[in-house]
Amino acid sequence: xxxxxxxxxxxxxxxxxxxxxxxxxxxxxxxxxxxxxxxxxxxxxxxxxxxxxxxxxxxxxxxxxxxxxxxxxxxxxxxxxxxxxxxxxxxxxxxxxxxxxxxxxxx
Numbered sequence: 001x002x003x004x005x006x007x008x009x010x011x012x013x014x015x016x017x018x019x020x021x022x023x024x025x026x027x028x029x030x031x032x033x034x035x036x037x038x039x040x041x042x043x044x045x046x047x048x049x050x051x052x053x054x055x056x057x058x059x060x061x062x063x064x065x066x067x068x069x070x071x072x073x074x075x076x077x078x079x080x081x082x083x084x085x086x087x088x089x090x091x092x093x094x095x096x097x098x099x100x101x102x103x104x105x106x107x
Contacts, residue, residue: 003030007049009040009066011058019053037061041070 008016016033023029034043037058056063
């Protein structure tokens with residue numbers, strides 16, 4: 001089986017490590033974590049990921065800058081998407097009991 005490749009770019013090493021361990025635990029993904037946004041484009045070109053998970057707020061070179069630069073490269077993914085800051089805030093602050101309430105209400 002051909003494993004899909006995921007590049008995780010975040011300035012917090014604990015986040016890239018956690019995502020790497022979580023995603024690779026199922027055996028379907030090969031994950032590379034990059035903690036320096038200045039190295040992100042080189043990592044993408046070398047690793048050739050199928051998906052890039054990119055932190056928006058990073059020092060020096062933020063996720064928007066990385067995405068804009070990558071979109072001009074042939075090795076960048078052809079489809080990009082993003083969540084608004086509000087979506088990220090909402091999803092990041094979701095509590096498990098909120099999900100249970102949604103399930104209870106929807107039947």
